[in-house]
Amino acid sequence: MIETFKNEVSQGLNASPKTLPSKYFYDKKGDALFVEIMNLPEYYLTRSELDIFQNKTQELIDSLNLNPNTYFELIELGAGDGLKTKELLRLLDAQKFKFDYFPIDISGNALALLKQDLNKELPNVSVKPQQGDYFEILASLKKKKLPIVILFLGSNIGNMDDEMAAEFIYSLGNNLQPKDKLLLGVDLIKANNIVLPAYNDSKGITAKFNLNLLERINNELDGDFNLHHFKHQPEYNEKEGIAKSYIVSTIDQKVTISVIKKTFEFVAGEKIHTEISRKYNDVLIEKIILKTDFSISNKIMDHKAYFADYILERT
Incomplete structure (x- = not known):
């Protein structure tokens, strides 16, 4: 499992635009956060x-x-x-x-x-x-x-x-x-006014859930993502019926993931696409x-x- 995680993270962060698979939201902390999300008034x-x-x-x-x-x-x-x-x-x-x-x-x-x-x-x-x-x-x-x-x-x-x-x-x-x-x-x-709040709740639980993916990379692949320098950003196109979630770099920065033996560069405003939610x-x-x-x-x-x-x- 760890080998697959490593390979998919490496492949996703080397891609342009950058991506990370949504399936890795779900570790023990991610499971608990998603249970919280399911009970939110917006969700x-x-x-x-x-x-x-x-x-x-x-x-x-x-x-x-x-x-x-x-x-x-x-x-x-x-x-x-x-x-x-x-x-x-x-x-x-x-x-x-x-x-x-x-x-x-x-x-x-x-x-x-x-x-x-x-x-x-x-x-x-x-x-x-x-x-x-x-x-x-x-x-x-x-x-x-x-x-x-x-x-x-x-x-x-x-x-x-x-x-x-x-x-x-x-x-x-x-x-x-x-x-x-x-x-x-x-x-x-x-x-839009029904869908978008479901992915951007007022308590910030969905943001924690999305950013937990970076924390998981830090814990399991020895990464040095500074979560204070990334933010959660959802988007929804009502006409096509697709909601998307992104993790966005708030500054120019470099992140090293030791297990992968690579350093990744981010510019301010650069997005990592983590999830789509089709309607x-x-x-x-x-x-x-x-x-x-x-x-x-x-x-x-x-x-x-x-x-x-x-x-x-x-x-």
């Missing part, structure tokens, strides 16, 4: 999808066309703290569905906390955490040829550009059988799945129509 995304999972849980189950007497595997990509998924698990358990829950996450810390939490709250639910690469784990599960439902929530697909998203969903289809389902949670295109509508979703093996079988929205969970079926 509507979690509340909006939670609204669906709390108030339209039966509609989700019905849309997935599950049979209580047929065993299936419920696989969640990037499970995090499982806040929304617990609502689904609770009703599946109450209605005596036969399934195992496989949360997959890059963060071993998040998985350990989730398993501990579920064992306490829902002791009858079988939880089988899987740490690592989505597709490697899915490929191993596919060999069993059992019915599968994949959850990919939180608009995590929005961290990819449209071409990458299409390739990702196509690859998911390669690991599924016909009639398997993908529950895809996406943030819908909205006005969607029906046209974009149809375009993304056009060359995949999926079709849309349903769409469920929260009461404000900020967020949608699309039910996609493998054909």
Whole structure:
């Protein structure tokens, strides 16, 4: 893992413009900060999808066309703290569905906390955490040829550009059988005054979350980033529906990362692109799945129509 981190940081900071992968936000500190973000008044995304999972849980189950007497595997990509998924698990358990829950996450810390939490709250639910690469784990599960439902929530697909998203969903289809389902949670295109504050909260928690990536490089790769000389900067283009996050150098400076054995130069105002957050509508979703093996079988929205969970079926 450290070798991959080193290589991707080196590659990203050597690029023009500079980039760093958003997946490295999530260490122990990053996990805790993101939980804080999800509870911020400005961060509507979690509340909006939670609204669906709390108030339209039966509609989700019905849309997935599950049979209580047929065993299936419920696989969640990037499970995090499982806040929304617990609502689904609770009703599946109450209605005596036969399934195992496989949360997959890059963060071993998040998985350990989730398993501990579920064992306490829902002791009858079988939880089988899987740490690592989505597709490697899915490929191993596919060999069993059992019915599968994949959850990919939180608009995590929005961290990819449209071409990458299409390739990702196509690859998911390669690991599924016909009639398997993908529950895809996406943030819908909205006005600037709703979206931008979600990535630039008044308490500065999102800024700490973004800058923690530099702190992680300092701690794990022996870097000497001075966090006081960088700032968090979000941007949102309402017309194209894409929010972007940057770390911006506030002065001319040099940063050395000892493990990489390189020094990187920054000019005042230079950006490091860390994340995109794509927003969607029906046209974009149809375009993304056009060359995949999926079709849309349903769409469920929260009461404000900020967020949608699309039910996609493998054909």
